[in-house]
Amino acid sequence: MSPKEPLLATLKVCILNMQAEGGPVTDENPHLSSCCQLLEIILRKGLQQTGLGLIKRDVWHWLEQLPQQDTCGRQSQFSVLVETAAACKKLLTAQGRGRFLLRLALNRKILGNVVQHLIHTPKLLEWYDPVISVLGNEEFLEPFLSLLLVISEMEFSLNTENSSFLDESWLLPVCEVYETVPCRELGMVLRYLGSRVFVLELLEGSQAKVDKFVLPGDIIDEINGVSLRNASNGQAGIVLQRLKGKPLSFRLIRWRCGDGTVYRPMVKLLKALQQENPKFQLQCDPKPTPWTDTYCLQDGRILYILKYLGKVEVGMYGGKEVLEQGIPKVLEQRLPPKEVLLDVKETQLICTEHSSKKLMFRYHYPEISCVGRLLRNYQAVFAFCVADCPETPETSCFTCIVLQASSTCESDQIISRIASGFKHTESFV
Template structure:
């Protein structure tokens, strides 16, 4: 039996999940960070540290070296990627630069070329252990290069300006840019902590307080293209004074993550700020943005016993045979839709251990399933990405089950559809799922 590397097996699953999400991969894709982290683990596996050196070697130095070894200019495209990484002022460590380079190489579909040239640079390849490294094991190298080739045919649209936290984390904060009209004073109280510019307070009467484009706890990342990463005390004020009377373009890193919780790498900083200023209150989502979001993306929901209950459309269910893996969903959902059953408005209650579906008009419970009964859950790839479904054993209490059925529902928005799929999938960790 051919040897297997667990990293490659997990990476393969992650790449397939990226493929199933659609043609374009953006920063909000839930599988992107995991895929990048696995690539990083492969590139670090077996990387040997130099003897009698205080410098810790990382895969960034490998990529940097292969372009320095090129004396004939054959690697001009790769050299540009390395140079763009090297000059980025928001990156302070080899880890951050390596992560930035990986994201940039994915965006430019250049990762296979980087690895190919690394393999043909003996002086650098020798840094890797033949016994441990994927790159020096022929049995592992071929499937790894095949996965890189798959990634190179995918369209990555990543925000390369949002890189100030790559030194610490693969999970990136919400990054937003605001255009501010020329004004005399922005009106913000700032605090410099670990080279970052935090907003502590908005001064009433200032432009920031009037426009509500930023709130306490947020970070000012850039002003008119000038990075404030690794800033010294007063540097933001110097930049703003230089631009007084000019329109401002301010890049803001939100304290709140995509899922609505505190962005995890910021927790220790916000705790430090609260120790200094116990009255610090993290600001809400800016009022203007909140109103737009509420109008456009807030799905219909209601509260039940303190929980959010989703109001969705029940489309029906159909028996799908003896196999209930996620691969059947794309065929099972059309099977339900072809029945042309009248849809019902229902309340989908995702509880801690199980879910229930209740007819909204009659209050009759249509079904209840514990998460271990659900074999897979996923979103339909067409036509509008709001239909989702899960497979469940027809008679889960009977060992000799007659097979599986597919239950299909429709959410009001794509975002709500994704949230429901994630919630069901995390309810039972062995459930297969995709979005």
């Protein structure tokens, strides 16, 4: 029996999931980052290092050499992509440039051709271990090429301007453009940290404050096409001075992901900003959200700091209507609230006591029948119902669990994340 490579089976599932979403694959596709990460792992597996070890070989190092080995001129399109990746000022590492090049190749539908060209380039193919690698092992190579053929037939529409965090992660931030008319003073207080330019504060009455687009904690990635990645102190001011009197276009990297959570690769930098500047607050427009009172970092995950208010049985029906009775019943009990940490994971909710880390509850999404809050009063309070036996809902007894967030905005974020966790879960606000 021929050996199997589990990475290829996982990649196949990932491709099928992307196709199931329908339409062109964009950065919003929930399976894109996993697919890209798998491609990188496969292309990196079995890549042998040089004896001297001065430079650690990565995918980028053979990708950038591939056009130089092309004596027939068949890779002219790929040569342009290599030059584009090499010239990108937003990338500082070989890992980042390799990832950027893979995204460019997906957009152009040529990734399969690139790997085919490598196979016919013995000088570069020798970099791979013939036993453990995918590219150097003929038994693994054929099914991998078949999967690349499927990928090459798919439409990709990836934003290649959003590349400043590829050095650190395949998980991309929300990237938006802020345009403003010429003005005397924008009113943004900046802080240079980790080779990036953060917005620390907006001055009252300034243009940026009036526009209500830029938020403290956001990163200025570009000004009128000039990259500020790896910028030195004062460089943003120099660029703005040169553009004085002209319309301005800022490419911003948001601290918030689309689901309302903090973009994970920025967590340490935002923590450092808060330690340096105790008055610094992340803002969830229109009200500021204190960083230390709202979120907690644990094992690399961002957890919500909430108040657990209690729970109550609501009977044999678990629709959203029962929350209107369940929430007031819990509040009427006037139990002392417990400070808890809520981890909204991909498949389940996990709640622990903040101080003792004792498990309060753990529910998978199929166990949750509804989630929401009341429009009137208690707007930061939300609740969800769970069945004691979700496999037989006709005989289940439902329990309403009530929690309190720090704000209505945060409450809505959590409701949205829970509701999207499982398609049949009802939600309302």
